[in-house]
Amino acid sequence: MPHWSVYTGNSEPHDGIDDLPAPPPWRAFDGEPVLPPPTDTDDRAAVSPDRAHRARTYVAAPETVQLVNAALVLRRPLLVTGPPGTGKSSLAYAVARELRLGPVLRWNITSRSTLSDGLYQYDPLSRLYAARRAAWRAGDARPEGEAPGTGRPLSGPSASADVEEHLRLGPLGTALLPYGRPRVLLVDEIDKSDLDLPNDLLNVLEEGQYEIPELMRAARHVTEDTTAEVLADDTDTPVTVSRGRVRCRAFPFVVLTSNGEREFPPAFLRRCVRLRLRRPDREQLTEIVRAHLDTPAGDAEHLINRFLTRAADGELATDQLLNALYLTGVAGLDADSRDALADELMPYLSATADGDGF
Structure with a gap:
Protein backbone atom coordinates (compact mmCIF):
# COMPACT_ATOMS: atom_id res chain seq x y z
CA MET A 1 0.00 0.00 0.00
CA TYR A 120 -28.70 24.85 8.91
CA GLN A 121 -32.38 25.30 9.64
CA TYR A 122 -33.72 28.36 11.44
CA ASP A 123 -37.34 28.74 12.56
CA PRO A 124 -38.14 32.44 13.12
CA LEU A 125 -41.80 31.72 13.87
CA SER A 126 -41.00 29.44 16.79
CA ARG A 127 -38.70 32.15 18.15
CA LEU A 128 -41.45 34.76 17.86
CA TYR A 129 -43.97 32.52 19.61
CA ALA A 130 -41.46 31.74 22.35
CA ALA A 131 -40.82 35.46 22.90
CA ARG A 132 -44.55 36.14 23.16
CA ARG A 133 -45.09 33.31 25.63
CA ALA A 134 -42.18 34.54 27.77
CA ALA A 135 -43.60 38.06 27.77
CA TRP A 136 -47.06 36.88 28.70
CA ARG A 137 -45.66 34.83 31.58
CA ALA A 138 -43.87 37.97 32.76
CA GLY A 139 -47.14 39.90 32.64
CA ASP A 140 -46.02 42.16 29.78
CA ALA A 141 -48.53 42.67 26.98
CA ARG A 142 -45.72 43.26 24.51
CA PRO A 143 -42.64 40.98 24.31
CA GLU A 144 -39.37 42.64 25.15
CA GLY A 145 -37.56 43.79 22.06
CA GLU A 146 -40.63 44.12 19.86
CA ALA A 147 -41.28 47.42 18.13
CA PRO A 148 -44.65 48.85 19.28
CA GLY A 149 -47.47 48.08 16.88
CA THR A 150 -45.28 46.22 14.38
CA GLY A 151 -44.96 42.65 15.66
CA ARG A 152 -41.32 42.76 14.53
CA PRO A 153 -38.34 42.36 16.86
CA LEU A 154 -36.09 45.32 17.39
CA SER A 155 -32.42 44.96 16.58
CA GLY A 156 -29.90 44.51 19.35
CA PRO A 157 -28.65 41.84 21.71
CA SER A 158 -31.94 41.51 23.59
CA ALA A 159 -33.75 40.63 20.37
CA SER A 160 -31.18 38.08 19.23
CA ALA A 161 -29.86 36.43 22.36
CA ASP A 162 -32.12 33.41 21.93
CA VAL A 163 -31.60 32.87 18.21
CA GLU A 164 -29.53 29.75 18.75
CA LEU A 277 -18.31 2.30 -10.12
CA ARG A 278 -18.92 -0.47 -12.64
CA ARG A 279 -20.96 -3.60 -12.31
CA PRO A 280 -18.98 -6.28 -10.46
CA ASP A 281 -17.54 -9.16 -12.46
CA ARG A 282 -17.84 -12.83 -11.51
CA GLU A 283 -14.96 -12.75 -9.04
CA GLN A 284 -16.24 -9.62 -7.32
CA LEU A 285 -19.79 -10.99 -7.17
CA THR A 286 -18.54 -14.19 -5.55
CA GLU A 287 -16.63 -12.14 -2.96
CA ILE A 288 -19.68 -9.92 -2.32
CA VAL A 289 -21.92 -12.97 -1.82
CA ARG A 290 -19.35 -14.52 0.51
CA ALA A 291 -19.18 -11.31 2.55
CA HIS A 292 -22.95 -10.92 2.89
CA LEU A 293 -24.16 -14.51 3.15
CA ASP A 294 -22.98 -17.87 4.40
CA THR A 295 -24.09 -19.47 1.14
CA PRO A 296 -21.56 -22.12 0.00
CA ALA A 297 -19.80 -21.17 -3.21
CA GLY A 298 -21.30 -24.12 -5.09
CA ASP A 299 -24.85 -23.18 -4.14
CA ALA A 300 -24.35 -19.57 -5.19
CA GLU A 301 -22.59 -20.27 -8.48
CA HIS A 302 -25.74 -21.19 -10.39
CA LEU A 303 -27.58 -17.98 -9.50
CA ILE A 304 -24.46 -15.88 -10.06
CA ASN A 305 -24.23 -17.30 -13.59
CA ARG A 306 -27.90 -16.56 -14.22
CA PHE A 307 -27.45 -13.03 -12.85
CA LEU A 308 -24.45 -12.33 -15.11
CA THR A 309 -26.23 -13.69 -18.16
CA ARG A 310 -29.28 -11.64 -17.40
CA ALA A 311 -27.27 -8.49 -16.67
CA ALA A 312 -25.66 -8.65 -20.11
CA ASP A 313 -29.01 -7.66 -21.64
CA GLY A 314 -30.36 -5.17 -19.11
CA GLU A 315 -29.89 -3.30 -15.85
CA LEU A 316 -29.76 -5.33 -12.64
CA ALA A 317 -28.53 -4.49 -9.12
CA THR A 318 -26.37 -6.64 -6.89
CA ASP A 319 -29.06 -6.41 -4.21
CA GLN A 320 -31.37 -8.41 -6.46
CA LEU A 321 -28.91 -11.30 -6.56
CA LEU A 322 -28.45 -11.20 -2.79
CA ASN A 323 -32.22 -11.19 -2.27
CA ALA A 324 -32.64 -14.17 -4.56
CA LEU A 325 -29.84 -16.13 -2.88
CA TYR A 326 -31.13 -15.41 0.60
CA LEU A 327 -34.78 -16.19 -0.09
CA THR A 328 -34.16 -19.35 -2.08
CA GLY A 329 -31.83 -20.55 0.67
CA VAL A 330 -34.39 -19.87 3.41
CA ALA A 331 -37.23 -21.45 1.43
CA GLY A 332 -35.34 -24.71 0.82
CA LEU A 333 -36.77 -25.03 -2.71
CA ASP A 334 -35.94 -27.60 -5.34
CA ALA A 335 -33.96 -26.48 -8.40
CA ASP A 336 -36.95 -25.68 -10.63
CA SER A 337 -38.83 -23.76 -7.93
CA ARG A 338 -35.65 -21.93 -6.96
CA ASP A 339 -35.07 -20.75 -10.52
CA ALA A 340 -38.69 -19.66 -10.93
CA LEU A 341 -38.50 -17.60 -7.73
CA ALA A 342 -35.19 -16.08 -8.82
CA ASP A 343 -36.84 -15.06 -12.09
CA GLU A 344 -39.38 -13.04 -10.13
CA LEU A 345 -36.79 -11.45 -7.84
CA MET A 346 -34.41 -10.31 -10.57
CA PRO A 347 -36.43 -8.27 -13.08
CA TYR A 348 -34.75 -5.55 -15.13
CA LEU A 349 -34.56 -2.13 -13.51
CA SER A 350 -34.81 -0.31 -16.83
CA ALA A 351 -38.33 0.60 -17.86
CA THR A 352 -37.46 -0.18 -21.49
CA ALA A 353 -36.13 -3.65 -20.80
CA ASP A 354 -38.19 -6.81 -20.76
CA GLY A 355 -38.44 -7.79 -17.11
CA ASP A 356 -40.30 -11.09 -17.51
CA GLY A 357 -38.20 -14.23 -17.03
CA PHE A 358 -34.67 -14.96 -18.13
Missing part, protein backbone atom coordinates in the same frame (compact mmCIF):
# COMPACT_ATOMS: atom_id res chain seq x y z
CA PRO A 2 1.43 3.44 -0.91
CA HIS A 3 2.63 5.44 2.09
CA TRP A 4 -0.02 8.08 1.48
CA SER A 5 -2.89 5.58 1.71
CA VAL A 6 -4.88 5.33 4.93
CA TYR A 7 -8.00 3.54 3.68
CA THR A 8 -7.32 -0.11 2.87
CA GLY A 9 -10.78 -1.43 1.98
CA ASN A 10 -10.37 -4.48 4.21
CA SER A 11 -13.11 -3.30 6.63
CA GLU A 12 -10.95 -3.70 9.74
CA PRO A 13 -11.27 -0.54 11.89
CA HIS A 14 -8.02 1.29 12.66
CA ASP A 15 -6.64 4.76 13.46
CA GLY A 16 -4.73 5.23 10.23
CA ILE A 17 -6.47 8.57 9.68
CA ASP A 18 -3.97 10.01 12.18
CA ASP A 19 -1.24 9.25 9.61
CA LEU A 20 -2.99 11.16 6.82
CA PRO A 21 -0.42 13.35 5.03
CA ALA A 22 -0.65 17.10 5.48
CA PRO A 23 -3.05 18.85 3.10
CA PRO A 24 -1.88 20.79 0.07
CA PRO A 25 -1.22 24.43 1.03
CA TRP A 26 -4.30 25.55 -0.86
CA ARG A 27 -6.51 23.06 1.06
CA ALA A 28 -5.32 23.75 4.62
CA PHE A 29 -7.96 24.96 7.09
CA ASP A 30 -7.65 26.39 10.58
CA GLY A 31 -11.11 26.46 12.12
CA GLU A 32 -11.43 26.87 15.89
CA PRO A 33 -12.18 25.89 18.58
CA VAL A 34 -11.10 22.34 17.76
CA LEU A 35 -13.86 19.82 18.47
CA PRO A 36 -13.16 16.23 19.52
CA PRO A 37 -14.36 13.54 17.11
CA PRO A 38 -17.61 11.74 17.93
CA THR A 39 -17.22 8.92 20.43
CA ASP A 40 -19.22 6.38 18.41
CA THR A 41 -17.07 3.40 17.48
CA ASP A 42 -17.13 0.47 15.12
CA ASP A 43 -20.57 -0.62 13.91
CA ARG A 44 -22.40 2.26 15.58
CA ALA A 45 -20.76 4.52 12.98
CA ALA A 46 -23.20 3.05 10.44
CA VAL A 47 -26.19 4.25 12.53
CA SER A 48 -28.50 1.30 11.82
CA PRO A 49 -28.06 -2.50 11.66
CA ASP A 50 -28.57 -2.37 7.91
CA ARG A 51 -25.87 0.25 7.41
CA ALA A 52 -23.59 -1.49 9.89
CA HIS A 53 -23.83 -4.69 7.87
CA ARG A 54 -23.19 -2.90 4.58
CA ALA A 55 -20.20 -1.07 6.03
CA ARG A 56 -18.73 -4.26 7.43
CA THR A 57 -19.22 -6.31 4.25
CA TYR A 58 -18.42 -3.67 1.62
CA VAL A 59 -16.05 -5.02 -1.03
CA ALA A 60 -13.87 -2.23 -2.43
CA ALA A 61 -12.17 -2.58 -5.79
CA PRO A 62 -8.51 -1.44 -6.04
CA GLU A 63 -9.54 1.64 -8.05
CA THR A 64 -12.04 2.56 -5.32
CA VAL A 65 -9.38 2.29 -2.59
CA GLN A 66 -6.97 4.44 -4.58
CA LEU A 67 -9.47 7.22 -5.32
CA VAL A 68 -10.85 7.29 -1.77
CA ASN A 69 -7.30 7.89 -0.55
CA ALA A 70 -6.76 10.54 -3.22
CA ALA A 71 -9.86 12.41 -2.02
CA LEU A 72 -8.73 12.13 1.61
CA VAL A 73 -5.20 13.40 0.89
CA LEU A 74 -6.30 16.20 -1.45
CA ARG A 75 -9.18 17.23 0.83
CA ARG A 76 -11.58 17.09 -2.10
CA PRO A 77 -15.12 15.71 -2.42
CA LEU A 78 -15.45 12.28 -4.02
CA LEU A 79 -18.08 12.18 -6.78
CA VAL A 80 -19.22 8.57 -7.11
CA THR A 81 -21.28 7.64 -10.17
CA GLY A 82 -22.56 4.31 -11.35
CA PRO A 83 -25.65 2.19 -11.91
CA PRO A 84 -28.05 1.48 -9.02
CA GLY A 85 -26.94 -1.24 -6.64
CA THR A 86 -23.18 -0.83 -7.12
CA GLY A 87 -22.54 0.36 -3.55
CA LYS A 88 -22.22 4.12 -4.01
CA SER A 89 -23.77 5.11 -0.70
CA SER A 90 -22.40 2.08 1.17
CA LEU A 91 -18.87 3.31 0.40
CA ALA A 92 -19.30 6.27 2.76
CA TYR A 93 -20.28 3.97 5.62
CA ALA A 94 -17.42 1.58 4.88
CA VAL A 95 -14.85 4.40 5.02
CA ALA A 96 -16.36 5.83 8.22
CA ARG A 97 -16.23 2.40 9.89
CA GLU A 98 -12.69 1.49 8.85
CA LEU A 99 -11.18 4.87 9.72
CA ARG A 100 -13.26 5.31 12.90
CA LEU A 101 -14.68 8.65 11.80
CA GLY A 102 -17.96 8.38 13.69
CA PRO A 103 -21.53 8.40 12.40
CA VAL A 104 -22.06 9.28 8.76
CA LEU A 105 -23.83 12.59 8.19
CA ARG A 106 -26.38 11.93 5.46
CA TRP A 107 -28.06 14.52 3.24
CA ASN A 108 -30.66 12.98 0.93
CA ILE A 109 -31.14 15.24 -2.08
CA THR A 110 -34.48 15.94 -3.78
CA SER A 111 -35.48 18.37 -6.51
CA ARG A 112 -36.43 20.86 -3.77
CA SER A 113 -33.16 20.71 -1.81
CA THR A 114 -31.27 23.97 -1.36
CA LEU A 115 -27.86 24.81 0.05
CA SER A 116 -29.41 26.27 3.20
CA ASP A 117 -31.13 22.92 3.89
CA GLY A 118 -27.74 21.29 4.17
CA LEU A 119 -26.13 24.07 6.22
CA GLU A 165 -32.42 28.05 20.54
CA HIS A 166 -34.34 27.99 17.24
CA LEU A 167 -31.46 27.03 14.97
CA ARG A 168 -29.97 23.62 14.17
CA LEU A 169 -27.09 22.75 11.88
CA GLY A 170 -27.77 20.47 8.92
CA PRO A 171 -25.55 17.60 7.77
CA LEU A 172 -23.31 19.80 5.60
CA GLY A 173 -23.12 22.49 8.27
CA THR A 174 -22.18 19.89 10.89
CA ALA A 175 -19.52 18.29 8.67
CA LEU A 176 -17.78 21.67 8.35
CA LEU A 177 -17.43 22.20 12.09
CA PRO A 178 -13.76 22.34 13.22
CA TYR A 179 -13.41 18.68 14.18
CA GLY A 180 -9.92 17.34 14.84
CA ARG A 181 -10.71 14.39 12.54
CA PRO A 182 -12.69 14.60 9.29
CA ARG A 183 -16.37 13.75 9.47
CA VAL A 184 -17.95 11.68 6.70
CA LEU A 185 -20.74 13.41 4.77
CA LEU A 186 -22.89 11.49 2.29
CA VAL A 187 -24.70 13.72 -0.21
CA ASP A 188 -26.94 11.11 -1.74
CA GLU A 189 -28.27 11.34 -5.32
CA ILE A 190 -27.08 14.85 -6.10
CA ASP A 191 -28.17 14.31 -9.70
CA LYS A 192 -31.77 14.68 -8.48
CA SER A 193 -31.11 18.24 -7.30
CA ASP A 194 -32.21 21.51 -8.78
CA LEU A 195 -29.83 22.74 -11.48
CA ASP A 196 -28.41 25.42 -9.17
CA LEU A 197 -27.42 23.25 -6.20
CA PRO A 198 -24.06 21.94 -7.54
CA ASN A 199 -22.98 25.51 -8.31
CA ASP A 200 -24.23 26.69 -4.92
CA LEU A 201 -22.04 24.06 -3.26
CA LEU A 202 -18.89 25.28 -5.02
CA ASN A 203 -17.95 28.11 -2.68
CA VAL A 204 -18.73 26.22 0.52
CA LEU A 205 -16.75 23.13 -0.50
CA GLU A 206 -13.90 25.26 -1.85
CA GLU A 207 -13.59 27.52 1.17
CA GLY A 208 -14.51 24.97 3.85
CA GLN A 209 -16.60 27.55 5.67
CA TYR A 210 -19.95 29.32 5.79
CA GLU A 211 -21.78 32.01 7.72
CA ILE A 212 -25.03 32.04 9.68
CA PRO A 213 -26.52 35.51 9.08
CA GLU A 214 -28.95 35.27 12.00
CA LEU A 215 -26.06 34.84 14.45
CA MET A 216 -23.88 37.41 12.69
CA ARG A 217 -26.59 40.06 13.09
CA ALA A 218 -26.65 39.37 16.82
CA ALA A 219 -22.84 39.65 17.01
CA ARG A 220 -22.80 43.11 15.41
CA HIS A 221 -24.39 44.65 18.50
CA VAL A 222 -21.86 43.23 20.97
CA THR A 223 -18.30 44.49 21.33
CA GLU A 224 -16.70 41.35 22.75
CA ASP A 225 -16.38 38.07 20.85
CA THR A 226 -19.81 36.45 20.94
CA THR A 227 -20.48 32.75 20.83
CA ALA A 228 -23.64 30.73 20.40
CA GLU A 229 -24.37 27.18 21.48
CA VAL A 230 -26.24 25.44 18.65
CA LEU A 231 -27.35 21.87 18.07
CA ALA A 232 -25.60 19.86 15.36
CA ASP A 233 -27.22 17.40 12.99
CA ASP A 234 -26.37 14.15 14.76
CA THR A 235 -26.29 15.03 18.45
CA ASP A 236 -28.21 16.77 21.21
CA THR A 237 -24.97 18.20 22.64
CA PRO A 238 -24.57 21.86 21.63
CA VAL A 239 -21.48 23.01 19.74
CA THR A 240 -19.93 26.46 19.91
CA VAL A 241 -20.16 28.87 16.96
CA SER A 242 -18.23 32.13 17.23
CA ARG A 243 -19.73 35.31 15.73
CA GLY A 244 -21.87 33.32 13.31
CA ARG A 245 -18.96 31.87 11.33
CA VAL A 246 -18.12 28.18 10.88
CA ARG A 247 -14.81 27.03 9.40
CA CYS A 248 -13.58 23.46 9.24
CA ARG A 249 -10.23 22.25 10.50
CA ALA A 250 -10.11 18.71 9.10
CA PHE A 251 -11.89 18.90 5.76
CA PRO A 252 -14.70 16.33 5.76
CA PHE A 253 -14.68 13.24 3.57
CA VAL A 254 -17.58 14.16 1.27
CA VAL A 255 -19.16 11.45 -0.88
CA LEU A 256 -21.48 12.78 -3.58
CA THR A 257 -23.43 10.00 -5.30
CA SER A 258 -25.02 10.13 -8.73
CA ASN A 259 -26.76 7.59 -10.92
CA GLY A 260 -25.39 9.43 -13.95
CA GLU A 261 -28.76 10.90 -14.90
CA ARG A 262 -27.36 14.37 -15.63
CA GLU A 263 -24.21 16.28 -16.45
CA PHE A 264 -22.57 18.57 -13.90
CA PRO A 265 -20.91 21.96 -14.57
CA PRO A 266 -17.17 21.76 -15.38
CA ALA A 267 -16.37 24.09 -12.45
CA PHE A 268 -18.04 21.59 -10.11
CA LEU A 269 -16.38 18.55 -11.65
CA ARG A 270 -12.86 19.97 -11.45
CA ARG A 271 -13.22 20.38 -7.69
CA CYS A 272 -14.08 16.69 -7.22
CA VAL A 273 -12.18 13.43 -7.36
CA ARG A 274 -14.30 11.29 -9.67
CA LEU A 275 -14.96 7.59 -9.17
CA ARG A 276 -17.01 5.55 -11.62
